[in-house]
Amino acid sequence: MKKSIDHLQQRYQDEKIAKVSTSERSQPLFEEPKNDRRSFFKKAALGGISLGGMLALPMEETLAHTTSKVNRLSNPSDLKITDMRIAQYGNVPLLKIYTNQGIHGLGDVRDGADKRYALMLKSRILGENPCNIEKIFKSIEQFGWHGRQGGGVSGVEMALWDLAGKAYGVPLYQLLGGKFRDKVRIYVDTPTVQDPDEFANKMKERVDMGYTMLKMDIGIGLIKDQKDTLTNKSPWGPMRGWSDKDVMSYTQTPHQFTHVQITPKGLEKMVEYAAKAREKVGFEIPLAIDHFGHMGYNEMIKLANAFEPYNIAWLEDLIPWQNTEQWKRITEAISTPTLTGEDAYHKKNFKDLIETRAVDLVHPDPGSAGGYLQTKKIGDYAEEFQIGMALHHAASPITFMGTVHAAAATYNFIGLEHHSVDNPWWEDLVTGIDKPFVKDGYVTVPEAPGIGLELNEDEVKKRLREGEKFFAPTDDWNEIRSWDRTWS
Known part of the structure; x- marks a missing residue:
């Protein structure tokens, strides 16, 4: 039996396998069947076996021939x-x-x-x-x-x-259990602009581009140079900086330990940004706020109450996500929804926030949370406690589209962050998918295998970091x- 099977495999497979290209190897395990009798008889004859001859073969030889088109070079x-x-x-x-x-x-x-x-x-x-x-x-x-x-x-x-x-x-969404939605809603991040009117104009530009959900970065760094807006700012220097490695700097000091306080004048100046934005975009567009700065939870409650008239979609990362009890105090003291989680790793580290209902929304980033499945697990667990999930993302188009799949597969999903709207070459890093990704505020979930796109190698090579290969x-x-x- 083995000898006859080996003979047929040698006869009908060797030449085909030798010709399989790299791209063909990524195809599904079985070729799509064709319901064409004439094609079947023609291929049987070309293969050196007539229908009658095939029927006369032992069962194992017939099986070997009829499965000859299985692409064993992509056998999972x-x-x-x-x-x-x-x-x-x-x-x-x-x-x-x-x-x-x-x-x-x-x-x-x-x-x-x-x-x-x-x-x-x-x-x-x-x-x-x-x-x-x-x-x-x-x-x-x-x-x-x-x-x-x-x-x-x-x-x-x-x-x-x-x-x-x-x-x-x-x-990918199929491997995560299937999809709840064919399109995923996007919220667009809007980096800081110093002048409130210019900031509002930038928000309106986002709406004109088709986005239906917005987020603003409004921090105390915008007002720190104005007199009488902050108390206890003098020890902290610039109060902003990604590259600051000094553990005693403002950037590296947890919010509750800076003892910076915002004054009534400071509140007025901060709220002006939201007021101007609402004048431009109206009240039907959800408008979230992020990056307030390093202050304790009492100051965040003061800020939240000041922003309340502008119907803010959520207040993001007011304090470190680890401070569950303080988050709960904020959430219970204000009416605006609270949200955190982009820096938390693994479902187990979201459990306290969820089980104590310390926040109104969870906000994992698959790039920190442990990947796509951990993100879905976090969302599913939050759903059990009637808590929604928004998703953070600020990396490549590859994981952006992968996160689209995770969002499509999670029931209580609210919106996915797009952090690269102002990079005109960002979408050019990939191929195999319609562009622009976002149309009328939504991304269509890809149907191709895996994430559904590939790298544009020439474009990536142009953008490589200095010294990288x-x-x-x-x-x-x-x-x-x-x-x-x-x-x-």
Whole structure:
């Protein structure tokens, strides 16, 4: 029996397998059947077997012939991870996982994170079947943490989902349980502009572009140079700065320890931004606010009450997400919805916020939360407590579209952040999908396998960070150098 099967496989498969291109290897496991009798007989004859001859063969030989078009070079059960590499543009490290079958998965390490958060995981995933996503996640989840430190684990997880979707020939949302919606609503971030009238005009421009949900970055940095707006600002210097590494600086000091207070004049100046924006965009457009600054929860309650007449969609990250009890005090003291979570890693770190109803909305970023499945798990758990979920995103088009899939698959989803509207080349980093992504405030959920798009390699190469190479070898990270178990 084995001899006859081997004979047929040698006769009908060798030449075809030799001609399979890399792109063909990413196709579904089975070719689409064609209901064409003439085509069937023609192909049977060309293959060297007549219908009568095929019927006369033993069952095992018939089976071998009729399954000869199975593309065994994209058999999910035989997939193995062979490599992982990084290509960084700006502050976003793009991540690519390679396999023994020519198909790959794409993700990224969260914006502003170090690519080494991901590279140190390479030795722990080599040789694994990338479709065993939860098994792999279980082995690397201990290396994730909050903020950008979650970017490595999350980036690997997101690339695995893309890869699995390609292997099975289905869109990512299908692997997450199917979709609740065909289009995902976008809220657009609007960076700070000093002048309130100019800020309002910028908000109106967003509406004219078709966006139906807005967010403003309004912080005390806008008013700090005006007399009598803040109390106790003198110890803190510029009060803003991503690159500030001094643990005693304003940027690195938790909100409750700065003891900065906002005055009545400061409240008036801050509220002016929302008032001007509402004059321009009206009250039918949801309008959220972010980046108030590092002040304690009492000051945030004062601010929230001052903004109440402008019907704010939510107040974001007023204080660190870890301060559950203080969040609950704020939420219970004001009528405007509260939201946090973009820097929290893993579902388990959202449980206190959700179970105590300390916030009105959760706000994970898949790039920190642990990836797409953790994000959906967070949303599903929040739903049990009647809490909605908005999604944060500020990285590449790859994970933006992957997050679209996660949003489509989560029932209590509210809106997804678009942080790159002002980068005209951002969408050019990818191919295989209609552009612009956002039309009339929504993104259509892709139906192609995996995330549904690929990198535009030429454009990515143009945007590479100085000193970076395009998916250069990472062999230095192939070997495990520690015993990772966290218990005895």
